[in-house]
Amino acid sequence: MPEAFDATRERQILAWFEASHALPKEDRKRFLQDLDSRDPDGRARVEQLLARCDAEATLPELHIREAVGAASQSVSSPLPERIGSYVITRRVGKGGMGEVFEAEQEDPKRLVALKVMNEGLQSESAIQRFRYESQLLGQLHHPGIARVYEAGVHVERWGLAERQIPFFAMEYVTGGRSLTQYAADEQLDARRRIRLLIETCRAVAAGHEQLIIHRDLKPGNVLVGSDGKIKVIDFGVARQVGPDTARGIETAPGFVIGTPMYMSPEQFSDELGAVGVRSDVYSLGVLAYELLSGQHPFQHLKDRPVGEWPLGDVAHAVLTARPAKLTSLERGASAELGWVLDKALRRSPDERYGSASDLADDFERFLANEAVMAGPPSSLYRLRKFARRNRLAVVGGTAIALMLAVGGVWILSAKIENDLLSRTFREQQLPELFDNVFRTHGIETAWRQRGSEILDMESLLAGRPQPSASALAQQSLSLIEAKLTIYADYDIPLDGSIESDEVARRINAVYARQPGSGQALWDGLSGLLFTLKAWGFMGAVVSLDSQAPEWASSDQLARWSKIGAEQPGGVALMRLVQDCLPLVPDRQMGKAWRLFVQNYSSSWDWLNDIENEMSRSANHLAWLGAVRTMVDGEESAGRHFRSAIELDPTLLVARFSLAHYYGNPEFAEHDPAEAALHFTACLSRVGDWTDAWNGLATAEARLGRTEEAENHARRALENVRFRTSSASGAWTNVGWAHMQSGRLGEAIESFDMALSIQASNSVARSNRATVLGKLGRHDEGLAEFDRVERDNPDYVKVHNKRGQLLLLAKRYAPALAAFDRAIELGKESASIQSNAGVCLHKLGRPQEEEQRYRRAIELDPDGVDGHRNLALLLHSTGRMREAIPFYERTLELEPTDVQRRANLANIHLEFEEWAQAEEHFVFLSELHPVDPIWHLRTGLTRQSAGNSAGALPALDAARGLAPKSVWVRFSQVHSLLHAREHERALTELRDAVEMVRVAVAEGDPNADKKCGRMKTMLEKLRATEWEMDPPVRARLSDLEQSMEALLRERADEK
Amino acid sequence: MTEAEEPITLLLNRMCAGDPGAESDLATAVHEALRDIARRHMDRERADHTLQPSALVSEFYLRLRAMKTYGFENRRQFYSLVAGVMRRILVDYARRRSSEKRGGALQRVAFDALDDPEAKNVSPDAVSLYGALDELRSLDSIKADVFEMSFVSGLSNAEIAEVLEIGTRDAERARTLARAWMGERLRA
Structure with a gap:
């Protein structure tokens, strides 16, 4: 802090400084010399100040970090007595987000942990979101999660504003110690530590099942109670503070949510995707690492404990460094455990465990000596990379030997026990085998051989504790992927001849054990083949695998259709798809059909030929409708669907398609209410129909039912098992609902x-782009729009949306161009024209602007934007007469538009049309009866019209509402004078003098003005003295004297 | 969409009419608006987390363009109100940061034109900055006002001159002197 402040001295220095600064350079020198002789210190000070002016030097940087040190002593908050219905007993701790108190609840009588946030809720939407999410938290019941009994809002006065401080009353964990503390105190061995971790993972997973992400997992939030059981505390609490962004970092100026040491990479950086389930998996990984090794994964980077690193260093490590290998640490950590942690701690969320349960499962496998799902880091990747690098030079013997060594590591990921596969076999026989095979048969055979080796090993494993079906599926897929990639890399043709039978057999085997995993495997394979463009191979697998159609989802069929349509040899595949279609589960059929048709044919001539033939079966009619939807005749599509339902009311495909048809805004028969009806009918029959829930949500969104839309999109998500376009659509609907209700951060996440x-x-x-725009992240939003335009040139809505964002970003010229592009592409609407007009307004092109508004009005005579904007434009360019009808129309459409009504009234005042102006002011004073301004203006208008009798009641009302306003009082006195009510005028003026006195005393910057006005009023009153009775005149004199006294005082003061 | 609906303009209107309640309501509304803008700034400037009060306030004024149409005269009163609110935000912000124990290196408030290499090492906080400003005010309130308007509200010399009803050259000079004085004071 600066040294003590001596005002007299400082004033002197400042005066010298000012004086010398005003002097020319030469004189300044002399001045300083002179000063030096009298006051050398003063001279030095002044010289420094002058140097600072000359150097254009300015203020030093202001670091809030430094402010921390300076201000921390001055802040110590006392213990509050009670918050909500809780009596505070003691402070338990203080964290970044808030303080924790131990408190007693009266009814029911119990001890609670009360967490009170630092930051208030800043907007109505934040409060709403808090309430909504608190409900979710309240519903979270799990023995491993501390209950949230109540989430409330505590109102705190804060200067002029109120703060709504959220608090949580949570289950009090008796004797709770942090996970790490407990493990250290009890000297737990590794196995017991892992068991605690499994318990923790299960609890976290239970939260995830309720769609709640913890976001701040750390040892201090995993307590072990006196019963030795873990309790995860603060579940989802991290999300509850800050405005609408829910990312881990920076939710409000100065707030970091989550504890940096345990935060996942995506909580530090946008680029890694959204914060989600896998962020908690990461934090669990750090927790596990620490618990098992006694160190933080990044501790090896520096000597200082990670907890003391600056945030930036932690972020840097998390985003760029690799965790230290666990194998190098103590406690007999094994390689497998290292793999498990490595998989939990992957930088990319996609590479981590998909859920906390998966992590728990792998810990359990480890404890049971089973194969863990996690493999050694990226062996497959290395394998592939290696093969690629050596594509041309692979004939060399060294290269092959190396590849096998890498392959050997890969085999270990299947965790074949030592006793099953002898060391000798692994180290000598296997490479020898491969080497031989390669020499004699070339690489293709070598791989085939290798594949069957693994199959054999699996059959050996069959008698052992079985790896789970999903693990098997994962392994199978890895195997197939490895093979196919190698094939592709070596340009070995991937036609049906190679191994398709084996692949089909494996899929069947997995499916037999667990249909869900079979489906996942199929899904993965289908995607893989798609990436590798192995069309022929896929066709062969599908035809061999008798069950393929059963688990081919509509998305896969659609994907195949696309391949079939694009590839020269795709006809066979199309046939296949066509054959599969009837086997697709009923609910997926409509969609599959539509996608199939979309991709299938470029000529529709054949359709006319068969249309008549097909009109007898409901099924065919539904199909026809789907085709027609795609082709041309939307009208006939609707007809086909309706006929199909008539023929067979139970045909859900038809009903579903009809619902979709009504739900499509492109169609003339678009009717969201009708669509909702039919979707609901579908759902009453099949309750877990994802696409129907989703369609219903979309229809509700179009009907403006935000809440229902969100709920139903969530229902859709409940039923989504795979990452399909339906899931994507459902998330879009959820995001839309968030966007509508102003929860922008969540919208982005969705x-x-x-x-x-x-x-x-x-x-x-x-x-997403629009939301980014609303969050002020304009450039990111625009980049997204560019991508939409690139990916999907048919999506013309993008131009209008882009325009809106640009408008928001105040980039008017490009915004105008975007709107014009939308218009050019046939999307003209009143709102686009009106927005284009706004751009032109900002660009200073009023004539064109006017045209746009007029066009907007033409397009939508009931649209308020066009009228209002045109009125404002005309008004601001001085064409007031012309503005009047447009203001009037605006007010017809929106009678409560206060500003526009005031504008219109002002125009009438301008033209001295008192009656009209009065009418509007009266309207406004009735609309906002407690706002004195409208009573005041009503009164003033009547006064101007010479209607003093009418003016008085209005001014009295204004006075009543603003009793301390001198100006209102003056207006009232003015009116009273007109009405010759001198006595009352005097009474009011006496009050006014008092108010002026207070204003003067308080240093009101308006005090002079008020005094002046007061004098004028008194003079006016004096001018009418001949009308007054003597006592009244005496009172006037008194008043004048006290005013003069006040003025004298003021003059003296100055 | 030409104009944002601003309750602040209505409050201004009321304040012009002398409604005493309007001023405190206005302060609340201004506070809300500034925080809102600040939040969006923080969002946008994620990379360096720099909060520039003048940028913040100038954006706020942009929103208040309707002010003119309402013939808002008492600009000085209004600017001092905004400056007061800003002060509360900055000081409050600094204090709140101080109650956090975790390093807190993330956010900083940077003031315009930081060219002085010598001064870089010194980092006054909002609390001491306003402390120094109060001291300057006790010596010369005009200079303090000029400083606050240029520094917090980002007004140009001409605008400051208009608001304070002084000559442009006077405003310019007062600003140079005030900045030099504040710089020295904070370095001390």
Whole structure:
């Protein structure tokens, strides 16, 4: 802090400084010399000040970090007595987000942990969101999670504003110690530590099942109670503070949510995707690492404990460094455990365990000596990389030997026990075998051989404790992927001849054990083949695998259709798809059909030929409708669907398609209410129909039912098992609902989910862009729009949306161009024209602006924007007469538009049309009866019209509402004078003098003005003295004297 | 969409009419608006987390363009109100940061034109900055006002001159002197 402040001295220095600064350079020197002789210190000070002016030097940087040190002593908050219905007993701790108190609840009588946030809720939407999410938290019941009994809002006065401080009353964990503390105190061995970790993972997973992400997992939030059981505390609490962004970091100026040491990479950086389930998996990974090794994964980077690192260093490590290998640490950590932790701690969320349960499962496998799902880091990747690098030079013997060594590591990931596969076999026989095979048969055979080796090993494993079906599926997929990639890399043709039978057999085997995993495997394979463009191979697998159609989802069929349509040899595949279609589960059929048709044919001539033939069966009619929807005749499509339902009311495909048809805004028969009806009918029959829930949500969104739309989109998500376009669509709907209710951070997250599933989802992407715009992140939003336009040139809505964002970003010229582009592409609407007009307004082109508004009005005579904007334009360019009808129309459409009504009234005042102006002011004073301004203006208008008798009641009302306003009082006196009510005028003026006195005393910057006005009023009154009775005149004199006294005082003071 | 609906303009209107309640309501509304803008700034400037009060306030004024149409005269009163609110935000912000124990290196408030290499090492906080400003005010209130308007509200010399009803050159000079004085004071 600066040294003590001597005002007299400082004033002197400042005066010298000012004086010398005003002097020319030469004189300044002399001045300083002179000063030096009298006051050398003063001279030095002044010289420094002058140097600072000359150097244009300015203020030093202001670091809030430094402010911490300076201000911390001055802040010590006393213990509050009670918060809500809780009596505070003591402070338990203080964290970044808030303080924790031990408190007693009266009814029911119990001890609670009360967490009171530092930061208030800043907006109505934040409060709403808090309430909504608190409900979710309240519903979270799990023995491993501390209950949230109540989440409330505590109101705190804060200067002029109120703060709504959220608090949580949570289960008090008796004797709770942090996980790490407990493990250290009790000297737990590794196995017991792992068991605690498993318990923790299970609890966290239970939270995830309720769609709640913890976001701040750390040892201090995992307590072990006196019963030795873990309790996860603060579940979802991290999300409850800050405005609408829910990312881990920076939710409000100065707030970091989550504890940096345990935060996942995506909580530090946008680029890694949204914060989600896998962020908690990461934090659990750090927790586990620490618990098992006694160190933080990044401790090896520096000597200082990680907890003391600056945030930036932690972020840097998390985003760029690799955790230290666990094998190098103590406690007999094994390689497998290292793999498990490595998988939990992957930087990319996609590479981590998909859920906390998966992590728990792998810990359990480890304890049971089973194969863990996690493999050694990226062996497959290395394998592939290696093969790629050596594509041309692979004939060399060294290269092959190396590849096998890498392959050997890969085999270990299947965790074949030593006793099963002898060391000799692994180290000598296997490479020898491969080497031989390669020499004699070439690489293709070598791989085939290798594949069957693994199959054999698996059959050996069959008698052992079985690896789970999903683990098997994962392994199988890895195997197939490795093989196919190698094939592709070596340009070995992937036609049906190679191994398709084996692949089909494996899928069947997995499916037999667990259908869900079979489906996942199939899904993965299908995606893989798609990536590798192995069409022929896929056809062969599908035809061999008798069950393929059963688990081929509509998305896969659609994907195949696309391949079939694009590839020269795809006809066979199309046939296959066509054959599969009838086998697709009923509910997926409509969609599969539509997608199939969409991709299938470029000529529709054949359709006319068969249309008549097909009109007898409901099923065919539904199909026809689907085709027609795609082709041309939307009208006939609707007809086909309706006929199909008539023929067979139970045909859900038809009803579903009809619902979709009504739900499509492109169609003339678009009717969201009708669509909702039919979707509901579908759902009453099949309750877990994802696409129907989703369609219902979309229809409700169009009907403006935000809440229902969100709930039903969530229902859709409940039923989504795979990452399909339906899931993407459902997340889009959820995001839309968030966007509508102003929960922008969540909206982004939901759109991120939608896009992570389907990157080409233009609706999600453009909505995301819009939200980014609303958050002020304009450039990111625009980049998203660019991507939408690139990915999907048919999505013309993007131009309008882009325009809106640009408008928001105040980039008017490009915004105008975007709107014009939308208009050019046939999307002209009143709102686009009106917005284009706004751009022109900002660009200073009023004539064109006017045209746009007039066009907007033409397009939508009942749209308020066009009228209002045109009125404002005319008004601001001085064409007031012309503005009047447009203001009037605006007010007809929106009678409560206060500003526009005031504007219109002002125009009438301008033209001295008192009656009209009065009418509007009266309207406004009735609309806002407690706002004195409208009573005042009503009164003043009547006064101007010479209607003093009418003016008085209005001014009296204004006075009543603003009793301390001198100006209102003056207006009232003015009126009273007109009405010759001198006595009352005097009474009011006496009050006014008092008010002026107070204003003067308080240093009101308006005091002079008020005094002046007061004098004028008194003079006016004096001018009418001949009308007054003597006592009244005496009172006037008194008043004048006290006013003069006041003025004298003021003059003296100055 | 030409104009944002601003209750602040209505409050201004009321304040012009002398409604005493309007001023405190206005302060609340201004506070709300500034915080809102600040939040969006923080969002946008994620990379360096720099909060520039003048940028913040100038954006706020942009929103208040309707002010003119309402013939808002008492600008000085209004600017001092905004400056007061800003002060509360900054000081409060500094204090709140101080109650956090975790390093807190993330956010900083940077003031315009930081060219002085010598001064870089010194980092006054909002609390001491306003402390120094109060001291300057006790010596010369005009200079303090000029400083606050240029520094917090980002007004130009001409605007300051208009608001304070002084000559432009006087405003310019007062600003140079005030900045030099504040710089020295904070370095001390």
